[in-house]
Amino acid sequence: MMAIAGTILFISFILLLLVGAxxxxxxxxxxxxxxxxxxxxxxxxxxxxxxMITGIDNFTMLAIPLFVLAGxxxxxxxxxxxxxxxxxxxxxxxxxxxxHTNAVGNMLFGxxxxxxxxxxxxxxxxxxxxxxxxxxxxxxxxxxNIASAPTGLIIPPSSVVIVYSLVSGGxxxxxxxxxxxxxxxxxxxxxxxxxxxxxxxxxYPVSTLPSIKDILYIIxxxxxxxxxxxxVIGGIVAGIFTATEGAAxxxxxxxxxxxxYKGLKWRDIPAILxxxxxxxxxxxxxxxxxxxxxxxxxxxxxxxxxxxxxLSITENQIGILLIMILxxxxxxxxxxxxxxxxxxxxxxxxxxxxxxxDPVHFGMILxxxxxxxxxxxxxxxxxxxxxxxxxxxxxxxxxTLIPYFVAVIIVLLLVTxxxxxxxFLPNLFNL
Amino acid sequence: GCQGDSDQTKAIELKLAHNLPLEHPVHLSLAEFxxxxxxxxxxxxxxxxxxxxxxxxxxxxxxxxxxxAVDLAKVSASQLEGFESDYSIFSLPYIFEDYExxxxxxxxxxxxxxxxxxxxxxxxxxxTYYNAGQRHLYTKDREVHDVNDMRGLKVRVQPSQTSxxxxxxxxxxxxxxxxxxxxxxxxxxxxxxxxxxxxALVGNNHGEVAKYFMYTGHQIVPDMFIMNATKFNxxxxxxxxxxxxxxxxxxxxxxxxxxxxxxEQTEIAxxxxxxxxIEVDKTPFIDAVQPLHEQFAKDEKxxxxxxxxxxxxxxx
Amino acid sequence: MNKAKKWVDKLLLSLSSLLIIAMVVLSIWQVxxxxxxxxxxxxxxxxxxFMLIWFGLLAASYVFGAKKHxxxxxxxxxxxxxxxxxxxxxTDTLVILVASILMVYGGIKVVMLTIAQTAPATxxxxxxxxxxxxxxxxxxxFYTIHGxxxxxxxxxxxxxx
Ligand code: NA
Ligand code: NA
Numbered sequence: 001m002m003a004i005a006g007t008i009l010f011i012s013f014i015l016l017l018l019v020g021a022x023x024x025x026x027x028x029x030x031x032x033x034x035x036x037x038x039x040x041x042x043x044x045x046x047x048x049x050x051x052m053i054t055g056i057d058n059f060t061m062l063a064i065p066l067f068v069l070a071g072x073x074x075x076x077x078x079x080x081x082x083x084x085x086x087x088x089x090x091x092x093x094x095x096x097x098x099x100h101t102n103a104v105g106n107m108l109f110g111x112x113x114x115x116x117x118x119x120x121x122x123x124x125x126x127x128x129x130x131x132x133x134x135x136x137x138x139x140x141x142x143x144x145n146i147a148s149a150p151t152g153l154i155i156p157p158s159s160v161v162i163v164y165s166l167v168s169g170g171x172x173x174x175x176x177x178x179x180x181x182x183x184x185x186x187x188x189x190x191x192x193x194x195x196x197x198x199x200x201x202x203x204y205p206v207s208t209l210p211s212i213k214d215i216l217y218i219i220x221x222x223x224x225x226x227x228x229x230x231x232v233i234g235g236i237v238a239g240i241f242t243a244t245e246g247a248a249x250x251x252x253x254x255x256x257x258x259x260x261y262k263g264l265k266w267r268d269i270p271a272i273l274x275x276x277x278x279x280x281x282x283x284x285x286x287x288x289x290x291x292x293x294x295x296x297x298x299x300x301x302x303x304x305x306x307x308x309x310x311l312s313i314t315e316n317q318i319g320i321l322l323i324m325i326l327x328x329x330x331x332x333x334x335x336x337x338x339x340x341x342x343x344x345x346x347x348x349x350x351x352x353x354x355x356x357x358d359p360v361h362f363g364m365i366l367x368x369x370x371x372x373x374x375x376x377x378x379x380x381x382x383x384x385x386x387x388x389x390x391x392x393x394x395x396x397x398x399x400t401l402i403p404y405f406v407a408v409i410i411v412l413l414l415v416t417x418x419x420x421x422x423x424f425l426p427n428l429f430n431l
Numbered sequence: 432g433c434q435g436d437s438d439q440t441k442a443i444e445l446k447l448a449h450n451l452p453l454e455h456p457v458h459l460s461l462a463e464f465x466x467x468x469x470x471x472x473x474x475x476x477x478x479x480x481x482x483x484x485x486x487x488x489x490x491x492x493x494x495x496x497x498x499x500a501v502d503l504a505k506v507s508a509s510q511l512e513g514f515e516s517d518y519s520i521f522s523l524p525y526i527f528e529d530y531e532x533x534x535x536x537x538x539x540x541x542x543x544x545x546x547x548x549x550x551x552x553x554x555x556x557x558x559t560y561y562n563a564g565q566r567h568l569y570t571k572d573r574e575v576h577d578v579n580d581m582r583g584l585k586v587r588v589q590p591s592q593t594s595x596x597x598x599x600x601x602x603x604x605x606x607x608x609x610x611x612x613x614x615x616x617x618x619x620x621x622x623x624x625x626x627x628x629x630x631a632l633v634g635n636n637h638g639e640v641a642k643y644f645m646y647t648g649h650q651i652v653p654d655m656f657i658m659n660a661t662k663f664n665x666x667x668x669x670x671x672x673x674x675x676x677x678x679x680x681x682x683x684x685x686x687x688x689x690x691x692x693x694x695e696q697t698e699i700a701x702x703x704x705x706x707x708x709i710e711v712d713k714t715p716f717i718d719a720v721q722p723l724h725e726q727f728a729k730d731e732k733x734x735x736x737x738x739x740x741x742x743x744x745x746x747x
Numbered sequence: 748m749n750k751a752k753k754w755v756d757k758l759l760l761s762l763s764s765l766l767i768i769a770m771v772v773l774s775i776w777q778v779x780x781x782x783x784x785x786x787x788x789x790x791x792x793x794x795x796x797f798m799l800i801w802f803g804l805l806a807a808s809y810v811f812g813a814k815k816h817x818x819x820x821x822x823x824x825x826x827x828x829x830x831x832x833x834x835x836x837x838t839d840t841l842v843i844l845v846a847s848i849l850m851v852y853g854g855i856k857v858v859m860l861t862i863a864q865t866a867p868a869t870x871x872x873x874x875x876x877x878x879x880x881x882x883x884x885x886x887x888x889f890y891t892i893h894g895x896x897x898x899x900x901x902x903x904x905x906x907x908x
Binding site: 016017018019020021022023024025028029032042045046048049050052053056057058059061062065066069241244245247248249251252270273274276277278280281282284285286288334336377378379 | 760763764767768770771774775777778792795796797799800802803804805806807808809810813815816817818819820821822823834835837838841842844845848849850852853854856857860876877879880
Binding site: 039040042043044046047050051054059060169170172174238239240242295298299 | 481483484485486487488490491494495498499500608609611612615616618619621
């Protein structure tokens with residue numbers, strides 16, 4: 001019976017995805033249909049309806065819309081531009097320097113905003129025209145932007161990581177945030193290494209550094225933006241406030257900064273709120289529908305069954321990790337990160353825990369693997385936005401993306417098999 | 432293992448949900464309940480346990496039990512407050528002066544008849560209770576011997592008005608925060624104290640940051656074992672009897688398991704974490720919360736159960 | 748119909764905007780309350796959580812109107828335009844089914860069940876919280892029917908976070 005119900009769950013889900021139903025609707029409908037096979041009609045409906053409410057009844061969850069709002073305010077408030085100038089000073093002497101500036105800009109912007117879409121859009125808009133002027137190929141610039149945009153999902157703050165924290169049964173958000181720094185920065189460095197060799201091959205120019213006086217000015221004007229990281233992440237890590245409160249502080253701080261920079265005016269506010277509502281309405285609906293999907297899976301005992309099946313293939317820890325990574329990479333190619341984290345954490349985390357893996361480390365592997373899907377077809381947020389702001393078609397840029405894809409997968413393997421890359425910082429801060 | 436047991440399709444399967452890990456004493460007692468039910472019913476009833484909050488938080492699981500998606504659940508009496516105001520009596524500090532009084536009341540039929548069946552019209556009944564310990568105060572670095580020592584102490588409270596009023600009555604400063612944040616909050620000094628039973632020291636590692644544990648015993652809140660009412664009423668008289676007996680026997684079984692757990696954890700906290708355990712005179716604490724007692728004795732929603740408990744204390 | 752949509756858009760945007768601003772203020776208030784004023788606020792947290800539920804569902808309904816819920820259109824776009832419209836109609840019908848049977852019908856049943864149930868810190872009836880589901884279900888039905896009548900192919904985004 002359970003096996004039949006489980007089959008119904010997955011087949012109806014995939015069919016609904018294929019016909020182009022909104023992903024959240026596909027998740028809800030397949031869950032409810034499955035519930036009908038094991039519960040009376042009204043009980044199935046009431047149970048599902050309840051879970052759609054309780055699925056977002058969580059104070060930590062509020063951090064997600066608030067970080068999105070903070071990111072959008074920064075995007076409107078002239079902060080992105082100051083970060084780009086700062087990045088230029090850092091990496092301006094490398095071949096293909098503007099590409100490196102783009103990558104570092106994505107890491108910096110992502111480290112305060114936490115959305116690959118926002119980062120890819122902001123950086124692509126600023127960097128694209130500059131690179132074109134210096135004779136960079138459009139596909140080259142677009143690929144660097146797309147490949148480095150998802151770093152903001154790993155480098156804190158990150159809504160993906162908050163979702164993992166919730167679904168994994170309360171793994172510390174502070175620990176997960178600290179865990180993200182090294183893997184996220186390594187991702188960025190991997191992208192820069194590939195960009196370096198490609199730029200050398202194409203003989204792209206090295207930028208001239210601005211004068212010392214200008215450098216000091218650039219650093220000075222980036223400091224208030226960078227200080228946000230210290231306040232928000234520092235406050236969360238030190239236990240001064242919770243992730244949610246930290247996100248609210250980020251909103252307040254970025255608003256003040258945007259007003260000082262004169263980038264933010266009263267009349268901009270409705271548009272900022274509208275953008276926030278559109279993004280978070282979509283994410284929260286996905287989250288709550290995935291909560292329902294997870295309930296159906298637990299009810300059928302599927303996570304346990306899948307774990308047992310995995311463990312029956314091989315008892316070898318490396319083997320199981322590789323299988324899980326492969327599945328996550330595949331899922332990430334076509335599925336959005338949030339529902340994927342919600343659906344796969346309860347399935348894979350217990351397996352990882354059977355061989356004593358730290359949930360913080362495993363969370364990093366899971367989020368990292370799924371975030372790679374952000375830059376791949378058929379569905380990839382960074383890919384779509386990055387290609388669209390660069391005015392290239394997706395098919396054109398895919399070829400250029402392949403070496404980046406390989407480089408990032410190598411980083412994923414390092415993160416998987418060297419736990420210290422994730423755990424060193426959380427341990428250092430006693431989290 | 433979903434196929435191939437066709438000879439057992441006649442067996443009734445009951446789904447039991449709780450939010451604790453497999454090694455927790457409550458899980459052991461629930462597993463004992465399951466074993467007893469299967470044995471006593473000659474395998475006519477089977478119990479499938481969903482541990483670890485697999486089906487959701489306690490609040491969600493109560494709702495699942497109301498609708499019948501879940502048949503049985505273990506939930507804290509404090510979670511039931513929102514569903515039936517009688518259960519809020521357990522939040523009232525020192526409604527039981529000590530553990531003996533608590534046991535006496537919880538085994539008084541007049542009390543349990545009212546409490547256990549009260550919720551039938553909202554979809555569930557209670558079968559029995561499980562001992563979930565006494566709540567005590569623990570601090571980072573301050574000894575508390577008397578209620579006066581609590582003046583100005585920032586104490587994390589559970590999200591309920593009664594708990595806030597209790598800490599106020601003691602002279603402390605109640606602070607609301609999620610239970611998961613208590614460790615860091617004590618460590619960084621955001622709060623000075625929290626309150627819970629002994630298992631918080633080891634189970635949640637609070638003993639690493641809180642070094643004084645005062646036996647204030649201000650609240651004794653049981654876990655309740657609830658069942659979907661329709662499901663229970665559909666069972667034959669024999670099967671109902673089986674469920675009731677198994678529930679009561681598992682409560683007795685749990686007494687032992689729980690006592691042993693507390694003893695072990697206290698030892699670990701003392702020896703490995705260096706926590707100091709301090710006996711306190713409860714009288715000034717009890718005096719401090721008398722206004723709260725008057726409030727509960729007067730309130731329409733709680734006066735009946737309050738009176739019933741006071742009478743049960745006098746019963747022989 | 749278009750006028751009605753504009754009106755609903757405005758309503759949902761205003762309500763969601765008010766809610767998110769209130770949640771920012773309350774979250775900051777919580778920090779201030781803890782450090783500066785030493786006032787406990789279990790009620791603040793509970794109210795904020797309930798606001799998040801209302802915000803999430805109202806915003807999600809708005810997104811149905813704005814057609815910004817992510818979907819995988821990669822496969823659908825392989826078909827001829829006519830077939831695409833038929834598929835589009837099928838998915839619209841599915842959305843209406845989910846919204847009416849689960850969100851409205853199931854939601855109302857849950858509201859009835861939870862009328863007497865109260866939240867621990869504020870004592871608010873949980874029915875008030877659960878009301879958000881049938882209500883947002885109605886908005887989603889409205890938007891979807893509006894979309895079907897205006898007869899344009901839906902351009903769901905394929906973009907997430
Ligand atoms: Na980030
Ligand atoms: Na992808």
